[in-house]
Amino acid sequence: MGFKETGVITPRELEEKGLLPPKERLEKGPVVIIECPEEIPCNICVDACPFNAIIMDKIYEIPRVQWDKCTGCGTCVPQCPGLAIFVVDLSKPDKALLTLPYEFKPEPTKGAEVDLLDREGRVVGKGKIVNARVYDKTWAVTVEIPRDKWLEVRGIWIPRK
């Protein structure tokens, strides 16, 4: 079953669609992963990128990242209408940093412990918020997660007090 049947894209499908950064690039530092595998008529990410690292010839093409131009700044993360953009940083040996969009209450705060969710909403561990910035009510939250879970975790849930 593919992502159109399940609503969940597998790492293999991401790979096949060319949506994953090369391994060398991943280890260098933060880099964007755009999980947008369909030809949707939308190019907000192209305009959002301050480094012109995202390209699209026609409005409905799948966004392509020029890995060498992407700095992993995350400006695009909260601007994507599909909430489909993540930033992964594997430059530290003992952990991974993941930046993801977040639009729920309570608001994220630095230092908070959160549940880490995979693409099916299963809790796969705990993480810590190390940074949170907001753009027009959408948060771009950076969480510290176990290094081996960088391709698995795609959501967070902040427990209500």
Next chain:
Amino acid sequence: MSTRDYRIYDHPIIDFRRGRKITFYFEDKVIEAYEGESILAALYAVGIRIFSWSPKLSRPRGAFCMIGKCSSCLATVDGIPNKRICIEPVREGIRVYRQKGLPETPNVKQIEELDTVEVETDLLVIGGGPAGLQAALTASKLGLNVVIVNDHYKLGGQLVKQTHRFFGARQFNGGMRGFKIAEMLEEKIRKQNNIKVYTQALAYGYFKGGIVGVAVRGPKPVNLLVKPKAIVAATGASEKGLTFENNDLPGVMGAGGAQTLMNEYGVLPGEKALIIGSGNVGLIIAYQLMQAGAKVQAIAEILPKIGGWFVHAAKIRRYGVKILTRHTITKAIGETHVEKAVLQMVDENFRPVPGTEKEFDVDLVLLSVGLTPDTRFFSQAGAVMKWIPELGGLTPIRTRYLETSVEGLYIAGDAAGIEEATTAFIEGEIAGLSAAIKLGVDKKEAYERREKLLDYLWNEYRMSPVVERSRIGKLKATVSEEEMEKIRRGL
């Protein structure tokens, strides 16, 4: 009556700005409300779920469409029957009674004698949603006098309840949240002093000589007779229903209806929901329900594949919402309100498979099984219509400049066939430009802009594979100028 307050006070996206606190009477009981709410929203907020009873079997009727298109909420307000209280603003001291079946003839003494006011204008725009507002702005900037009539008391159409950022290109408001776009457009409209806006104004008929009758309700009701040189009708769409046992129980609601309650008025439509249909509307409402603090038990999709865009599906799957493909609803259970609902698997012919029943504990069943263009005005005006399944049903044929077979009557937005918000803006602009050109605005820029928009619409935007269905539909609805001339002359 429950004493619970269903209003939402803590929301990640919307700051609900409620008006002054007021009171009104509902069947002689005092109800507190906020100015700006619809009567229905105010009643829903205090736990009332039945708004009328059906004429034949006295079955309870709940909220369904919430945009004045269905007849679930017909009530008597200050002695006047058959008011759609979903688009009637609450006012201090009014008296509201639910209707059981057909109402009594109204006491004519209670209805003030109406003045008839005649208005001449260049362009009449029917509908204050994205397509209508864009058409009005475009024409007014080219120097035309414009009158907008809108049946709701607020402008913006369905934009007002869209909390997500719009897709598309920045030049067509991509990246902005829907309700922010509505605010922006309204502000622009208010700045144009050649646009006159009538809200709570229903275009009830098209008459000889191209005159349009408009019932302007609200505090100063008038019978408006508009004589325009051209008309853009952007009358939108309404949600489709679905056949299953107890599909009329309060708590079975259009997904858009729930969106209206939740995002426009800040009232929680229910606590545990089942969503039927996995198109973009169904996927988006699931996410929005969670944002408002409700639980989504599952989304049922009758086809083997998810209907909407993957990114919308991924967004809710990430929070654990299941999408059950090859499933449909076969039953809602409850006395006066939905308490449970049953899903069943379907075979390749979409027939429920016995023994696959799954029961869910829910108080809300949201139907997102498609929209149908609201083309009543066009039918009555005598426009030639065509049944186009890809567009949701019956819609007028039109030229590429969006003129229908009734000369000078243009169409744009969902009335022209169900599509996306971006195309509503673009079609609105094309219709506005076309009307202006027809009325003699002889500006090179107008022609050039129109060609550019048409090129982008047909040769780029609609070439996306994910909007193929609506592109096919729009192709079927579009005829050449020559062909339209023949149709007009009855050849």
